[in-house]
Each structure stands twice: as C-alpha cells, then as structure tokens.
Amino acid sequence: MGVTKRIQLTASLPQAHRQVLALHSTVEAAAADAGLDPRLVELVKIRASQLNGCAFCVDAHTRDARELGESERRIYLLNAWRETKLYTEQERAALALTEAMTMLPRDQDVPDDVYDQVTAVFTEQQYVALAWAATVINTWNRLGVTSRKPLPGEAA
Template sequence: MTLRMDYKKEFPEAFQAMLRLEKFVAESGIDHTLLELIKLRASQINGCAFCLNMHAQDARSQGESEQRIYLLNAWREAPYYTDAERAALALTEAVTRISEAGVPQAIYDEARRHFDGKQFTAILMAINTINCWNRLAITTGMMPN
C-alpha cells in the first residue's frame, strides 16, 4: 500500500482535533500498560499496520514484555493478563466490532466490575480514539516507518 493522502497536510486542524482527543485519553488516568494493550488489540482487529507498529514500539518502551505483545491476539488462552486487562480487552473487541453484536451485557458488566464510571468512560474514549486513528491511517494509506 502507498500513501494516498497526507491528511495532516491537507487539513491540519483535523489532525489537531485528533491530537487533542489523544491528549485527553493519555491524561485520563488509564494505566499506560492497559492503554497500549487497548490500542494494540483494536489495531489488530482493524488490521492497521501503522498503528500496530507504533503501539508495539510504545508498549516495549514502557516495559511491556514481548510475550504479552505476541500473545495479545490470543489473550483469552494466554495466562499473562490480569482480570481487569481481560475485561478491558473484551470491551475493546466488542466496541471495535460493535456492528456485529453490540456490546453484550456480560462484557459491559464485567468491565464495570473492574472499573468505576470515570475509568470505564476513559477506557471507552481510548477505544474510540484508537479506532478513529486506525480508520484514518488505513483509509489514507499510512504505512509503518
């Protein structure tokens, strides 16, 4: 794939709006390890090579293990994720694939068991933000550096 359009150059204000949303998510109080897992899992589902590359590097630089990065695709079968991480990953999958089955009540309830209202909202904002980044990158043809 080749770059189709540099949306940052075409409409810098749109890019700045996304950066403000990203800054909000980064400052929302979500654990940074969990945040990178959310970004990686949504990017895996969406097939965004640009974001997968970026967030795998970010996760590594923050001390995430190679094992947890490699096994994220199979988090249900891997014993290396906490119950709270599992709840957030299930929510990430449901929200990312929302057109398939909505967000099942059991997934919602499990996430709420681990996260209070503010944390849950911050996680939803993180999921939606990475999905937006994925869609921008894939549509415009961004590739890993």
Template sequence: MGHNGPMTTAARVHLAKTRPTAYEKLAALSKEIGHLARDAGIEPLLCELVQMRASQINGCAYCLRVHTKKALSMGETTERMTMLPAWREAGLYSERERAALALTEAITLVSHGHVSDEIYAASREVFDEEEFATLSWMIVSINAFNRIAVTSRYLVDPEES
C-alpha cells in the same frame, strides 16, 4: 477512476495532511484522554494493550508499530504482545486487562453485536465509572486513528538497525 491493481499510497488522499485542523483536534482529544487515563489511575501498559489490540483488529500497521514501541519502552514483554490476539486462551493478562480487551473488541467490532450486557457488566466489575468512560473514549479514539491511517495507507517501512 479505473485502476488495475491496488492503489499506491501516493495516489491516496492523506487525510491528516489534507485536513490538518481536523487531525490536530483528534490528536488533542487523544492527548486529553491520556491525561484522563493517568488521572483515573489506569495502568499505562493497559492503555497500550488496548490500543494495540484495536490496531490489530483494524489491520493498522502504523498504529500497531507506535503502540508496540511504547509498550516495549514501558517494559511490556514480547510474549504478552505476541499472545495478544489470543488473549482469551493465554493466562498472561490480569482481570482488568481481560475486561479492557473484551471491551476493546466489542467497541471496535460494534457491528458484530454491539457491546453486550455481559461485556459491559464484566467491565464495570473491575472499572469504576470514570475508568470505564475513559477506556471507552480511548478505544473510540484509537479506532479513529486506525481508520485514518488505513484509509490513507500510512506505510510502515523496515527500520534501520
């Protein structure tokens, strides 16, 4: 298939539409993880920050828009969202958020050194076993959604005002 230049979205296989049952199962998994997070007492804004950070790393504009809107609707500040890529240098995040963001980066960038013992230990200092497992599943899930959206080139058009 010879193409001169980038492929258009129309030329891409839309993974969710082509295999809807697989996508529905992933959506059901994501919903279950959301219930587990709520039941474990994980802060809803922390969940959105984790999903935003993974989406930033993966360059997934579609998921980034979804989770940014959710975070804003929950009262997240634009300053904290703007500083998210530089969270280590910004004194805006709690110890739990910092541990979750480090874990997010380690799982998302697993080929860059795996989840180090240091990151694992720091996460376990602030998250109990259920919280850690739930956050890890959430990170795995958003990474799957990111990869589907990026592969299928989900467009993010300007919104109507």
C-alpha cells in the same frame, strides 16, 4: 493491497488532525487521572489496531508498550489473549470492551456481559477513560488504514 498511493488524510486536513490530537491528549490525561496503567492503555490500542489491520498503529503502540516495560511475549500473544493466563482480570475486561467497541459495525452491540465484566473491575472514571481510549484509537485506525499510512522508514 498496499500498492496504490493514497492521500494522507491527517496531512490533508491539518485542522481536523490537530483536533483529533487534542482529543487524544484529553483522553490520555483522563486515563492517567483515573489511575489506569499506561501499559493497559497501550494493550487496548494494540488490540484495536490489530482488529482494524492498521499496521502504522500496531507498530507505534507495540513500540510504546515496550518502552513502558511490556513484555514481548504478552504483545505477541495479544491476539490470542483469551487462550492464555498471561493477562489480568482487568486486562481481560479492557480487551473484551475494546473488541466489542471495535467490532460495532459488525455486531452492533457491546454485550451486557462485557459491560458487566468491565464495570465490575474498573471504577466509573476508569471505564469512561477506557471507552474513550478505544474510541480514539479506532479513529486513528480508520485514518491510517484508509490512507495506508506508511511505517516510519517506509517510502510514502
């Protein structure tokens, strides 16, 4: 895996790429307007990217999280977030929602207990921004994985 050179989908259809970038910007602004901690949003992006196996996005968002002050320890343990007390109630709810939304093709549901957990600790505006953030990163992941987007510094 990873040997066959792939067509880079974002470069091959720049109009669509610009529209996904615009959607990304809209969702980032909505998250900020809702008062979501940018580090929480980065954790959502990292976790979805881990589940989807998108090396490009994991790399990008772990660097972004570190620039925002996120600890390396919490980033390293993100794939085992349920097994540690390092994450807040809000972070746990956001990660549960992210996982449920990311695993929709397999599970075909966001369980009521996850929805209830998220809406108990976030406002409606925050919930909407989180759900859209998970949607957008899943879109980027699918483009990156399908294209086998190389990491910065890697040969294309």
